[in-house]
Amino acid sequence: MAGTRRNSLLFVLFSASLISLCLARTPATADRRRLRFGRNGEFKILQVADMHFANGATTPCLDVLPSERHGCSDLNTTVFLSRIIAVEKPDLIVFTGDNIFGSDTKDPVKSMNAAFAPAIASKSPWVAILGNHDQESTMTRRGLMNHIVTLPYSLSRVNPPEASHYIDGFGNYNLQVGGADGSSFQNKSLLNLYFLDSGDYSHVPFFGGYDWIKPSQQFWFELTSKHLEREYMETPNPQTGPAPGLAFFHIPLPEFRRFNTSSASKGVRQEGTYSASTNSGFFTSIVTRGDVKAVFVGHDHLNDFCGKLGDVNLCYGGGFGYHAYGKAGWARRARVVAAGLERTRNGRWGNVQWIKTWKRLDDQHLSVVDSQLLWSKSGMNTAGVPLL
Numbered sequence: 520m521a522g523t524r525r526n527s528l529l530f531v532l533f534s535a536s537l538i539s540l541c542l543a544r545t546p547a548t549a550d551r552r553r554l555r556f557g558r559n560g561e562f563k564i565l566q567v568a569d570m571h572f573a574n575g576a577t578t579p580c581l582d583v584l585p586s587e588r589h590g591c592s593d594l595n596t597t598v599f600l601s602r603i604i605a606v607e608k609p610d611l612i613v614f615t616g617d618n619i620f621g622s623d624t625k626d627p628v629k630s631m632n633a634a635f636a637p638a639i640a641s642k643s644p645w646v647a648i649l650g651n652h653d654q655e656s657t658m659t660r661r662g663l664m665n666h667i668v669t670l671p672y673s674l675s676r677v678n679p680p681e682a683s684h685y686i687d688g689f690g691n692y693n694l695q696v697g698g699a700d701g702s703s704f705q706n707k708s709l710l711n712l713y714f715l716d717s718g719d720y721s722h723v724p725f726f727g728g729y730d731w732i733k734p735s736q737q738f739w740f741e742l743t744s745k746h747l748e749r750e751y752m753e754t755p756n757p758q759t760g761p762a763p764g765l766a767f768f769h770i771p772l773p774e775f776r777r778f779n780t781s782s783a784s785k786g787v788r789q790e791g792t793y794s795a796s797t798n799s800g801f802f803t804s805i806v807t808r809g810d811v812k813a814v815f816v817g818h819d820h821l822n823d824f825c826g827k828l829g830d831v832n833l834c835y836g837g838g839f840g841y842h843a844y845g846k847a848g849w850a851r852r853a854r855v856v857a858a859g860l861e862r863t864r865n866g867r868w869g870n871v872q873w874i875k876t877w878k879r880l881d882d883q884h885l886s887v888v889d890s891q892l893l894w895s896k897s898g899m900n901t902a903g904v905p906l907l
Contacts, residue, residue: 554611554644554674555697555705560860560868562696562710565609566767567853568817568836570596571620571652571843572634578623582845593633595841596851599881600637603853606885611674611694612638615817616650616717616769620842627656628666639671646675648690650769650818651719651729660719664689675714679739687733688716693743699860699868703755709762709871710858711747711810713740717770721795729770729818731795737804744808761810763871763894765856771816773798775833778826785889786824786835786878789846793819805831812874812894815854821846823854823878825891832893837878850880852888861896872896 556562572578572593580591604612619630638645647667654660664677667690676692677683694712698704718730748761775792805811806829813825813832820838827833837852838845845851854876861872877890 553697554694556699556709556858556860556868557610558699560699560862562611562858563607563609564712564765564856565603565607565612565853566615566815566836566856567600567612567839568615569617569650569820569838569843570600570614570634570840571617572596572630572840573620573623573842574625574630575633578842580841581843582847583841584847591841593840593842595881596839597633597637599839599841599851599853601640602881602885603879604637604641604643607855607879609643609855611712612643612645613712613714613767613815614638614645614647615767615815615836616648617652617817617840617843618647618650619656620652621655621658622652623842624656627653627658627663630656631663631666632670635667635670635673642672644672644674646673646692646694646714648675648714648768649716649719654719660689660716679743682735682739682742685735686739687735688718690714690716691736691739693747695747696858698870702868703863704869707751707756707762708747709860711744711762711764713743713764713766713811715740715766715768717768717816726795726797728796729793731770731797731799732768732801733799737799737801740801741804741808744810748810758870761808763812763858763874764810765874766805766811766814768814768816770794770818771835772802772814772833774802774828775816775822775826775835777828778824778833780824783824783826784832785891786837787822788824789821789849790819792822802828802831813856813876815856820844821849823852823889825876825889825893834876834893850882850886852878852880854878856893870896 578593624630667675695708696710751762771794773794780787817836822835823837825834836854856876858874860868863869874894880886
């Protein structure tokens, strides 16, 4: 972040224009468009973890260098998000919780509108799940999700209709990414995205600390995964196994504790893993089903590593927001995840061939760091996968 280019008046004008776009309604057809791989055979996701947005220009930055403090506010988060969307042009933006910092927020609706405004202004499809700080103002978790699902270009859901009578939390849902338009897989989901509410704080006596993904959510995940696998293996173009999946939630699983900077495949650990005090067994559910290739979380802002446990990658997003705690001199960052399709014998796009990731830093050049391959189709020469 260069303080010399953070002009306060520009911030105010820029933010105001984005917020006005956010509040302008768009046609429902634009809000609910189908996700699918592009003509280039790729689908790109931008993960934004822990914006901690509060009140805009009046909200000070935390943990920045002395030279960067003057004029630094929530609007630095806004500018970073706008810049990275413009450069990466994601097919989907995923906000993985602590989107607003409720205890410092005067009006949670206005704060959410402002936090998501760059995504809306870009007309990019986006989704959000909740963290442990979002509800610490005047709105409940249900109320927050009820508002998020109404915003332009949001593909978020409060909960799946078929499970709404039994599932815990608010913000459990699945999105399917169809094959490239015109391909023989255009009506199949080639990449399945799972979003879960990992809660806020434990409400169970004698179990303090943070919340966890409950058995009802795991049951829904397992049913959904099995259903998607059956569809993928049905005609036309029946496949022999499940389509790859990605899971997103806020609070890390206890299994993230197994990695440090040296044992992770890429990235660093600079603080502990602040997961629930009990292990709910969700990692076991993921391994048992076998489709999810990577899990993406936030919560611990100074960790940005990916570590592979068995066949599952466990990845932190890294701290994004300027009103979130961080480390002076360690740039705010976002994670990008991309999936690419294979070419069939007739030259058309087929199934998912690889999944890779990298991070963008909020510096002058939006530097790319830690490019890595997360998964590739069996038998593929991984050296052939392009990395940034």
